[in-house]
Amino acid sequence: MAGDSKPKGGWHSGRFAHTFAAIDLGTNNCRLLVARASVEGFEVIDAYSRPVRLGEGVALNGTLCGDAIERTLHALGVCAAKIDRNSVTRARHIATEACRRACNGEDFLGMVKERTGLRFEVIAPAEEARLALASCENLLDPEIPYGLLVDIGGGSTEVSWVRVKPRNDRQGGVTTELIGMTSVPWGVVTLTESCTSGQPRERPLTRACYDDMVERIRADLRPFCAKHQIGPAIARGEVQMVGASGTVTTVSAHHLGLKRYNRTMVDGSRIGRDQILRICDELSVMSVDQLTHLPCIGDDRADLALAGGAILEAVCRQWATPTVRVADRGLREGVLMDLMRQADREADPLCRREN
Numbered sequence: 462m463a464g465d466s467k468p469k470g471g472w473h474s475g476r477f478a479h480t481f482a483a484i485d486l487g488t489n490n491c492r493l494l495v496a497r498a499s500v501e502g503f504e505v506i507d508a509y510s511r512p513v514r515l516g517e518g519v520a521l522n523g524t525l526c527g528d529a530i531e532r533t534l535h536a537l538g539v540c541a542a543k544i545d546r547n548s549v550t551r552a553r554h555i556a557t558e559a560c561r562r563a564c565n566g567e568d569f570l571g572m573v574k575e576r577t578g579l580r581f582e583v584i585a586p587a588e589e590a591r592l593a594l595a596s597c598e599n600l601l602d603p604e605i606p607y608g609l610l611v612d613i614g615g616g617s618t619e620v621s622w623v624r625v626k627p628r629n630d631r632q633g634g635v636t637t638e639l640i641g642m643t644s645v646p647w648g649v650v651t652l653t654e655s656c657t658s659g660q661p662r663e664r665p666l667t668r669a670c671y672d673d674m675v676e677r678i679r680a681d682l683r684p685f686c687a688k689h690q691i692g693p694a695i696a697r698g699e700v701q702m703v704g705a706s707g708t709v710t711t712v713s714a715h716h717l718g719l720k721r722y723n724r725t726m727v728d729g730s731r732i733g734r735d736q737i738l739r740i741c742d743e744l745s746v747m748s749v750d751q752l753t754h755l756p757c758i759g760d761d762r763a764d765l766a767l768a769g770g771a772i773l774e775a776v777c778r779q780w781a782t783p784t785v786r787v788a789d790r791g792l793r794e795g796v797l798m799d800l801m802r803q804a805d806r807e808a809d810p811l812c813r814r815e816n
Contacts, residue, residue: 475808476801483796484554488516488615491536494793495547511536516559520651525563541577551800556581558616586644590621592795597788603627603635605701613706615650643685652768662749671745678775705788708769713787714757722757728789741774
């Protein structure tokens, strides 16, 4: 990887002096963004995403398996080549639930370093929540005082309870305070393996099985809801919800009637709670084979769609906010924003003197 550029003046200082990269290695997907700073944020110059299923089997046996490791190493080799080709000067690479949970997670990341040169940091659920909030902050309405940010992952689901205030120095902007967060130990991969293992692809789930998945999630959400009195705040009209994950974006694309996924149309869109519950109900009676034929689901997501729908339904039944704002963004974007702010601080003469 290229070394850090020396600080320059004007538009070539701070964040504008660097090319940034972030990898989010989750239970299901490996995602890379390479970007440069722009006036309004950043411009993506390269990207990569693959469903590597790193966490396959972790919920059942507690270890990363050989096939999943090889798939992931191949994907990370592609990422490393893209990072090198784009002469990246600042990078942070993070791993989440699969590496947190697996007993051989650290050994695997050592293998990644040896094979690809990429260094990964296993982050805690609280750091996941902070990064997700950083990436989704500008989707929050400054006139609604509280927010729920729901991030449905492969191995876990993070929910953040956020205080939202208008930002005085920018019209329409917000400042946020993370009041609390919870990490439910079920995501689309772990819930699928736990509840639908052995289910024939051509046969729909029983209603009892699907309802059990929904109730399993709700049971883990109720203590968090009671602790922060979220239900009464929703009843007062003081809460907005943002959903970030492949599940939420897929449901939004289905609602919009897209034949092919279009991030521009999905990111920032709104979908009503009633529409979400209707779509989840429609999907719940379909087999995996039937789901593969739906646009924006296909082979890559079909076997995980039922668990994802159950998690999203549980969230919407627990918290009856009238709409959900859809975010096709997540940890990578949060990491990039952190890296750019750090570059600005390091280039600021006042900050350098204080250090």
